[in-house]
Amino acid sequence: MAAPSIYHYHMRQDFNTNVDNNNSTATPMTDALNIHLQFSHVLELCYPETIQIPLNTTIESHLFPRQLFLSHVTRENIIKEILYSTGCSSDFVETVAPDISSFALDMVTDPCNASSSEPLTMVLAILVTTPYDEREEIDRALNDSLMQETSRFKPASKSCIDGLKRMSLEGSCSMKECMVCLEEFLMGSEVVCLPCGHIFHGDCIVRWLETSHLCPLCRFAMPR
Template sequence: MKHRLSHEIDNYPEPDDVGIIRVTARLFGQDDNSTFTVLSLARDFIANDECKSKEDLNYFLLEAGINEDVISNAILELIVYVDEVTCPASIEYSPGCALKVRLDLIPDYLDDDDDTIQEAAQVSFDENNSIWFRPASKLIVKSLTRKIYNKKIKKEKKKMVSLEECRICLQDFNNGGMVVTLSCGHEFDDECIVKWFETSHVCPLCRLELPCQDEL
């Protein structure tokens, strides 16, 4: 039994979905290509051994006749995958996002590179795609206003504290580093916002839209 993982991030979820992970497991080779979805806080899914969503997913896979070792390995890889996507160093995920992860389980006798399987696996995932997952125009991104950051600091309990940070990586702007200012006034590290606009054409904070790559 082979398994593969993929994900999408909703940058503008409903308030109740902030910090939520939605895991959809799909079993191929079943008559109806069975699917099962669980919801949880991302941090609970990673760190909580008694997380109800993990228990429900484990039970569903057992009921489907999946080998216990396969289930254990798949869920462990799923936890590691979610941890990597949501870690503080991630430039595509922030605490205000919601995460959708797909776990595909494919019997060894099926070719997981088959176009039919690829298409079937993607259909349900694409149904909830947000219009925000469209790359911004590379030309527009290159023309964004950039400046060298001159760090503004204040003294607080004998420590020097930065007044500004990039809201994508949540790290203080580096003195002398390059900062991008969008027309809405929001500022981000050059590297972070360029990477962001490779998959989304809106400001991470206010939904200001840039022209999409496929519109020019």
């Protein structure tokens, strides 16, 4: 099962952001609350190293009359509509909407803000991180292969195993470790490259092929 997405959010009043009425969801107004949304969704690759890949970034302003936020129902509906527009999960939206709604109410009712007729700006930043652990996917593929019925495990032929070409690992290699023993490759170590292109420690792949004629990663069939 894939790991669930992780949500982070925070709100703050921004005294420096200029409201761009051309990008807002309402007509120009002064006595208003500008909800400045900064939404990011990233895919986090966890193996072989942690890398974050941007999937979606949204920066937009939503301008509303302040009086709308005096009503509990109205302000929560506004917040939920904004959150749902980003594709956030319903669990996240229903959980955080009251907190964000309360912050918006505090802003519009704050005596320090009440005297100003200029739009107030609330920055709402949301970061969604979806983990993808390639190592887990590889391990799962290996486990699924190992749990197949015994009748489906047919060893590679002895001539095929004897004919494996061994070589010394030199230069760059996209595979960082042997996916049979899960130990890292060392420069200069002896490896075997199967016809499918996957590389393994020589002794490891020999033991594997003595049990199954299929590549442990892509199921390429070796002669039986």
